Amino acid sequence: MPSASQIVLCAAGGGKTTRIVSQAMSETTSRAALVTYTQSNAKEIERKFYGHAAAIPSRIEVMTWFTFLLRELARPYRRVLHNERIDGFHWAEGRSVPYVPESNTAAHYFAGSQFIYSDKISKFICECDRLTDGAVMRRLARRFDHIFVDEVQDMAGYDLDVLELILKAGIRLRLVGDHRQATLRTNFAKKNSAYSGINIIKKFDEWHRAGLAVLSYEQHTHRCHQDIADLGDSFFPNEPPTKSLNTTVTGHDGVFIVSSSQVTAYVTRFAPQVLRLDKRTICEDFPAMNFGESKGLTFDRVLIFPHGLGKKWLGTGDLTHVEKLLAKMYVGVTRAKFSLAFVFDGAASIPRAQAYSQ
Numbered sequence: 001m002p003s004a005s006q007i008v009l010c011a012a013g014g015g016k017t018t019r020i021v022s023q024a025m026s027e028t029t030s031r032a033a034l035v036t037y038t039q040s041n042a043k044e045i046e047r048k049f050y051g052h053a054a055a056i057p058s059r060i061e062v063m064t065w066f067t068f069l070l071r072e073l074a075r076p077y078r079r080v081l082h083n084e085r086i087d088g089f090h091w092a093e094g095r096s097v098p099y100v101p102e103s104n105t106a107a108h109y110f111a112g113s114q115f116i117y118s119d120k121i122s123k124f125i126c127e128c129d130r131l132t133d134g135a136v137m138r139r140l141a142r143r144f145d146h147i148f149v150d151e152v153q154d155m156a157g158y159d160l161d162v163l164e165l166i167l168k169a170g171i172r173l174r175l176v177g178d179h180r181q182a183t184l185r186t187n188f189a190k191k192n193s194a195y196s197g198i199n200i201i202k203k204f205d206e207w208h209r210a211g212l213a214v215l216s217y218e219q220h221t222h223r224c225h226q227d228i229a230d231l232g233d234s235f236f237p238n239e240p241p242t243k244s245l246n247t248t249v250t251g252h253d254g255v256f257i258v259s260s261s262q263v264t265a266y267v268t269r270f271a272p273q274v275l276r277l278d279k280r281t282i283c284e285d286f287p288a289m290n291f292g293e294s295k296g297l298t299f300d301r302v303l304i305f306p307h308g309l310g311k312k313w314l315g316t317g318d319l320t321h322v323e324k325l326l327a328k329m330y331v332g333v334t335r336a337k338f339s340l341a342f343v344f345d346g347a348a349s350i351p352r353a354q355a356y357s358q
Contacts, residue, residue, distance in 0.1 A: 005173040005213040007152070007204045011242040012232060012334035013223025013298065016176040017041075020148045021048040023174070024060055027146060032060045035068045036150040037186055044296060045150060065149075065159070065186060066118065072143060073125045073136055073162070074116065080131045081105055081124065082113075090115040094188050119187035122158035129165060137169035145172065152177035153200055157189030160203055167212040175213070179204075180236050183292055183327045198236070198327060220245050223298055223337050227254035227352035232334045234351045235319065235326045246337060256341040256356040257314075257348045258303070265358060272301035272341065275332050277325065281307045291332035302336035305343050314342055317349035 010016040024032045034045050042064050049056045056062065063071075066089065075086055082105060090096070090111035096119050100107045109120045116124060129136035140147075147166065149155075152175040155163065166173055182197045195203040208215035219240045221229050226244040233241050258266050266272075267286060274288040281288075283305040306314055310329070312321040322329055333340055341356065342348070348355075 003167075003211055003213050005167055005171075005175075007175045007207065007213050007215045008218060009201075009204070009216070010176060010178055010218045011221045011229070012178060012181065012330070013221035014178075014218050015222050016178075016218070017045060017150055018048055020150060020174060020176055021045060021052065024146070024148060025049070025052050025057070030059065030145040031143065032146045032148065033068065033072075033144045034060065034062045034148045034150065035065055037065045037154040037184060038151075039064060041151055041296065065155075066121070069121050069125060069159075069162070070116075072140060074121055074128070076139055077128045077132050077136050078124075080128055082109065084110075084113040086116050087114040088116075089118045089121070092117050092119045092187065095190065096120060119157060119189045122162045122187075123189070123191070126158060126161050126165060134169065137165055137171070140166065141169060141171050146174065147171060148174045148176070150176055151181075151184075153179045153182040154184045154186055155200070156185040156196055157187045157191045157193075159186050160192045160195060160200075164207070164212070167207060173213065175204075180232075180239065180330045181295065181327055183295060183331055219243055221334075222246060224334055225253050225336070225338055225340075228333060228336050228340045231255055231340070231351050231353075232330050235322075235330050248338065250338045252301075253338050254340075254354060255350070255352045256339060257344050257353050258341045258356045259345050260343055262356065262358065263303075263343055266341065266356065267303065270301050270303075270339065272303035272339070273299040273335070274303050274305065275335065276305050277307040277310065277328060277332070281305050291328045294335050295331050297335055298337060299335050300337050301339045301341075302332075303341045303343065304332060311344065314344045314348045314350055315346060317351075 036042050045062050096117035102108050109124050110116055179198050179201045204215050207213045217240050220243045222245050229242040229244045274283050274286045276283055276288045278290050309321045
């Protein structure tokens with residue numbers, strides 16, 4: 001019998017967050033948790049609930065991943081490892097105290113006695129569950145009938161082990177995301193580093209083969225014009241192609257190359273959102289947003305000022321110039337609904353590009 005848990009990988013603009021909100025609302029007797037990494041994504045989930053009703057039903061809880069870990073998993077059985085209350089997090093920018101052994105429990109997991117390292121909390125949970133013979137997961141099963149994790153591609157380190165524990169406990173999980181948009185990581189622990197970034201798909205495949213969850217792809221986008229979707233797909237040629245459901249014709253649709261001498265006139269005419277890799281890229285005097293900031297957003301039109309290696313890719317079509325930036329590039333190009341333009345002088349060698357002329 002197939003697992004009740006699902007891993008659904010969606011193309012950018014596929015409406016994954018809308019669908020999990022709709023599913024949670026439709027399961028009228030189900031106690032559900034909707035979990036995601038960032039505060040901004042949690043706010044987006046809440047906003048979509050308010051599109052359905054005046055209030056979020058009391059049987060549904062929306063929270064960030066770290067709130068979920070702390071409140072639902074770490075605190076209830078922490079006494080098997082740690083006698084002090086866990087007040088919050090010590091946020092680790094890299095790997096916390098790498099040379100402190102696990103045998104020194106307090107120093108290994110905690111800064112002081114009450115603030116747990118953010119990259120260690122999932123490891124702490126796994127150990128608590130082991131020492132209590134699965135009590136952590138049994139409690140979670142009593143709390144929720146269905147757990148949804150949005151932007152699952154952001155999970156890293158022992159967070160993947162926590163998800164695996166939940167799957168093995170038989171708690172119904174629906175994991176949704178897009179591994180091609182893996183621009184963030186919940187932590188930088190060494191554990192499961194082989195599954196970081198786009199390689200998280202390998203872990204999903206393992207869970208699928210083990211019968212822990214059913215892995216599926218949703219290959220459509222409501223957002224991007226087909227030419228824009230095709231360009232995004234070109235960054236990951238081994239992934240399933242995306243079909244656009246955006247059939248609107250505006251008269252300026254697709255992928256364009258805009259020369260530097262035409263930029264001001266182009267912006268005046270079409271009012272695109274200007275995007276860039278990061279603040280090091282000069283965008284003349286136009287207000288610009290970094291690719292990472294734009295994740296989850298939709299714009300009618302986008303104009304990208306490419307960085308140095310991005311220009312090499314535009315000129316040659318060779319992805320090796322941007323191979324370490326593919327996820328960020330994919331996020332940037334797939335923000336646009338109707339038109340996507342690059343500022344570039346010369347002939348471009350990327351898919352679907354057409355030279356813009358006034």
